[in-house]
Amino acid sequence: xxxxxxxxxxxxxxxxxxxxxxxxxxxxxxxxxxxxxxxxxxxxxxxxxxxxxxxxxxxxxxxxxxxxxxxxxxxxxxxxxxxxxxxxxxxxxxxxxxxxxxxxxxxxxxxxxxxxxxxxxxxxxxxxxxxxxxxxxxxxxxxxxxxxxxxxxxxxxxxxxxxxxxxxxxxxxxxxxxxxxxxxxxxxxxxxxxxxxxxxxxxxxxxxxxxxxxxxxxxxxxxxxxxxxxxxxxxxxxxxxxxxxxxxxxxxxxxxxxxxxxxxxxxxxxxxxxxxxxxxxxxxxxxxxxxxxxxxxxxxxxxxxxxxxxxxxxxxxxx
Amino acid sequence: xxxxxxxxxxxxxxxxxxxxxxxxxxxxxxxxxxxxxxxxxxxxxxxxxxxxxxxxxxxxxxxxxxxxxxxxxxxxxxxxxxxxxxxxxxxxxxxxxxxxxxxxxx
Numbered sequence: 202x203x204x205x206x207x208x209x210x211x212x213x214x215x216x217x218x219x220x221x222x223x224x225x226x227x228x229x230x231x232x233x234x235x236x237x238x239x240x241x242x243x244x245x246x247x248x249x250x251x252x253x254x255x256x257x258x259x260x261x262x263x264x265x266x267x268x269x270x271x272x273x274x275x276x277x278x279x280x281x282x283x284x285x286x287x288x289x290x291x292x293x294x295x296x297x298x299x300x301x302x303x304x305x306x307x308x309x310x311x312x313x314x315x316x317x318x319x320x321x322x323x324x325x326x327x328x329x330x331x332x333x334x335x336x337x338x339x340x341x342x343x344x345x346x347x348x349x350x351x352x353x354x355x356x357x358x359x360x361x362x363x364x365x366x367x368x369x370x371x372x373x374x375x376x377x378x379x380x381x382x383x384x385x386x387x388x389x390x391x392x393x394x395x396x397x398x399x400x401x402x403x404x405x406x407x408x409x410x411x412x413x414x415x416x417x418x419x420x421x422x423x424x425x426x427x428x429x430x431x432x433x434x435x436x437x438x439x440x441x442x443x444x445x446x447x448x449x450x451x452x453x454x455x456x457x458x459x460x461x462x463x464x465x466x467x468x469x470x471x472x473x474x475x476x477x478x479x480x481x482x483x484x485x486x487x488x489x490x491x492x493x494x495x496x497x498x499x500x501x502x503x504x505x506x507x508x509x510x511x512x513x514x515x516x517x518x519x520x
Numbered sequence: 521x522x523x524x525x526x527x528x529x530x531x532x533x534x535x536x537x538x539x540x541x542x543x544x545x546x547x548x549x550x551x552x553x554x555x556x557x558x559x560x561x562x563x564x565x566x567x568x569x570x571x572x573x574x575x576x577x578x579x580x581x582x583x584x585x586x587x588x589x590x591x592x593x594x595x596x597x598x599x600x601x602x603x604x605x606x607x608x609x610x611x612x613x614x615x616x617x618x619x620x621x622x623x624x625x626x
Contacts, residue, residue: 257556265553266538307538310581310616311551318583318615320537363585365614434610437587443606449587480589480608481534 251276255301266309270322272301299328305362321362328355334381337389339411346389346409351417353378359425366431368451368483374423380416387411419462426456429475437482449482451475455490465499475515487516525597526568528554530582532590535560538583543594544570548579572596576603579620586610592619601625 255272259265277296303324308316333350359372391405429451431437436447457469473490477483494509495502502509530539537560540551554563582590586609594603603625609617 255559257559259553259555265540265551268556305537307583308615310538310540310553310583311542311548314613314616314618317613318537318585318609320583320585363615366586366610368585431586434586434614438608438611440608440611445587445589445608477587478533480587481532482585482587483535484533 250278260304266307268305268307270301270303270305270324272299272303272326274299274301295331295333297328297330299326301326317365319362319364321360323358323360325358326356330354330378332379332381335407335409336412336415337387337409339413342389346407349412349415351379351381361427366434368427368429368431370425370427372425374425375420376423377418377420380414380419381410384410384414421459421461423460424456424458427453428455429453431482437479445480448479448486449477451477451482451488453490455492457492467494467499468496469494470496471513485515487514489514522571523569524572526570527566527595527597528552528564528568529593529595530554530563530580530590531592532561532584532588534584534588536563536582536584536588536590539563540581541565541592542579543568544572544577545579546577551581575622575624577620577622578603579618580605580607582607582609582617582619583615584609584617586614590617594625596625599625 252275253273255270257268257270260267260269275296275298301324303322305320305322307320308318330353331350332353333348335346335348337346338344353376355374355376355378357372357374359370359374361368361370361372363369386408387410389407389409390403391407393402393404394400395402430453432450432452433447434449437445437449439445439447451474453473453475455471455473457471458466459469460466469492471490471492473488475485475488478486490513492511492513493506494511498506498509526543528541528543530536536556539554541554542548542551552565552568554565556563576594578594580592582588584590588609589606590608591606592604596602603623605619605621605623607617607619609615611617
């Protein structure tokens with residue numbers, strides 16, 4: 202298998218660029234579609250380094266409809282602007298390292314034109330991640346805030362592709378990570394009181410999580426399904442000056458099943474509508490989906506169905 | 521009759537899943553399958569040697585999701601002259617395209 206590394210060096214001098222790597226990410230960031238970019242992104246303002254590459258090639262000694270894809274991604278963000286990556290208190294960075302392998306099959310381009318085209322990729326991917334956050338002790342507010350790191354992983358297998366005018370993706374993953382995304386930060390203010398006139402002065406304010414709400418090593422497994430239907434195939438193929446000029450539009454259904462350690466399984470279905478790029482129907486320009494979290498209310502939440510419904514906007518991604 | 525060295529390059533703003541071309545081959549017997557250049561947005565074959573006089577007959581087949589635009593450039597490497605054409609998948613059959621013609625290099 203021949204592999205070539207392709208790098209594109211980009212220096213970003215403004216805010217963080219977080220390259221989302223798949224469309225249809227729901228409120229938990231889950232999706233079965235995978236997209237691939239080659240880039241190195243260095244953010245000078247926030248000391249953030251991202252490296253992505255993927256190599257896609259025809260499979261050696263195989264038919265003309267078989268391909269291999271190998272991917273690698275690395276993302277490192279330093280905390281508090283420090284240069285060292287680790288000290289005796291643990292990791293001082295947030296980071297993620299991942300690898301990907303996919304085997305892709307397609308229809309033969311020279312087949313009789315009476316049959317639709319299709320493509321299908323089966324993959325396995327594995328990610329390790331380090332997440333470091335600031336905490337306070339809810340039982341002892343006088344204690345200083347402190348940093349703590351957590352090592353997590355995610356392993357995923359799945360299949361995605363298209364047949365005719367339908368895009369699809371199904372994936373299964375197991376994860377171990379903390380619950381940091383489910384808890385909220387509070388503002389911790391350190392104040393001093395002047396002895397003479399009891400004037401209160403705020404010395405320092407920090408945002409931190411309550412360590413008593415924090416849970417490490419949460420295991421979960423997830424099943425994701427994404428199905429998108431091209432709603433205007435005739436319009437999307439009309440040519441003006443040899444170029445298509447009507448943007449494709451997709452309607453989609455998303456299936457999310459998640460089983461978190463110690464909790465009952467939850468279904469989080471969603472429906473969506475997406476406007477795609479003219480001439481590149483798998484690139485989404487903008488779209489939204491409406492997701493019902495915990496469709497069967499297995500957590501006996503007091504929230505109504507309407508309150509458990511989220512609307513997620515997306516912009517500028519690929520599927 | 522001289523043997524011309526040809527390069528066929530195919531590009532898209534979207535994703536191309538597979539592509540093959542027949543050149544000077546009216547019965548479409550020998551297909552030249554293009555290879556991805558690292559990603560799925562650009563495909564190429566660079567080692568085609570054919571006897572050519574006058575115009576070049578071509579028949580390009582593309583597999584890509586309906587609505588995918590593509591641009592093809594066939595280059596005569598000896599003269600740097602080119603033949604260029606474009607298309608979009610899905611006009612005749614879902615997820616497929618066949619662009620064929622006969623053009624002179626210029």
